Amino acid sequence: MNELINTNQNENGEILVSGRELHEFLEVKARYNDWLPRMAEYGFKENQDFIAITQKRVTAQGNSTTYIEHHLKLDMAKEISMIQRSDKGKQARQYFLELERKWNSPEMVIKRAHEYLEKRVKALSTDNLVLHQQVNELQPKASYYDMVLQNKSLLSVSKIAKDYGMSARAMNKKLHDLGVQFKQGDIWLMYAKHQDKGYTQTTTHVIDADKSKVSTKWTQKGRLFIYDLLKKEGIYPVIERPDSQIV
Known part of the structure; x- marks a missing residue:
């Protein structure tokens, strides 16, 4: 037609x-x-x-x-x-x-159903990974659950990156290259060996019945972890760099 x-x-x-x-x-x-x-x-x-x-x-x-x-x-x-x-x-x-x-037609109905299922499987896969990280993050300190949720000292990666004169994208890539995190869809998630260290807190903000937004923030402990990790790579915060060091 x-x-x-x-x-x-x-x-x-x-x-x-x-x-x-x-x-x-x-x-x-x-x-x-x-x-x-x-x-x-x-x-x-x-x-x-x-x-x-x-x-x-x-x-x-x-x-x-x-x-x-x-x-x-x-x-x-x-x-x-x-x-x-x-x-x-x-x-x-x-x-x-x-x-x-x-x-x-039956063919088109089946095709659309298949496309819908593929989207749902992909979404569920991401949701499960996020849930797994949330459980691993909070499980070691379950008694501090309420305190952690109300912690005002959580930091976005962009704020930590600013300490090093880097962009959030560059910092995320560096942490990925160093085996700290990986990207799933639009979300950066910690590798399993780091998930139970208390370095990050991942929360889900519900927008409406069909939409939600996942956000991962770094704790002060995570900030020190990044500091020690980058220091080994010869990367220091701007405030610790000699005046002659080129950024």
Whole structure:
């Protein structure tokens, strides 16, 4: 089936249609900004049947300007096409019906289920690694659990890196090269041999029902560990460097 109108998929697995592309395909004479609100009056609700998105584009003169685009759910796109009462409208509606039929075919359902499972397995793998590190970090000092959670002296790697005149990225890479930590997705995790030393504290901040953010901070003990480790490599904090030492 030739792609008459571009479509994409949202995070819920629903097909979305560009309002502007549909308007252009239907060859509607009215301006898009006048036409779409009139179509919405047929009982469609924003953020339920369609969403409005502010986009940017560059004009022929090289200036940047903004415009409003709409992503329509498939049912809305089908009904709008039928409302047009034109050959183009009929063609678009038939196209959407065929697209929907293929989208809901057993093969496509299985494919989407497989993709979903792959994402969940990857997420669970990361979650398990984080949980394992959290357990190993807190287990040796379980009696200090509450105190550790309220500890105000925890430091981000960027603050420690600043002591050495380094960026957080450079510090993380150095600790990785020295066998201290490894990266899992967007998270730096300690290798097992360091997890129970009390060098770090990893916490999970819940944003909402579906989202959370993992953060790893260094304790003062971890800060001294980094100091001793880098000292062996000939790397000293800025404050301890001779004036003649080149950074």
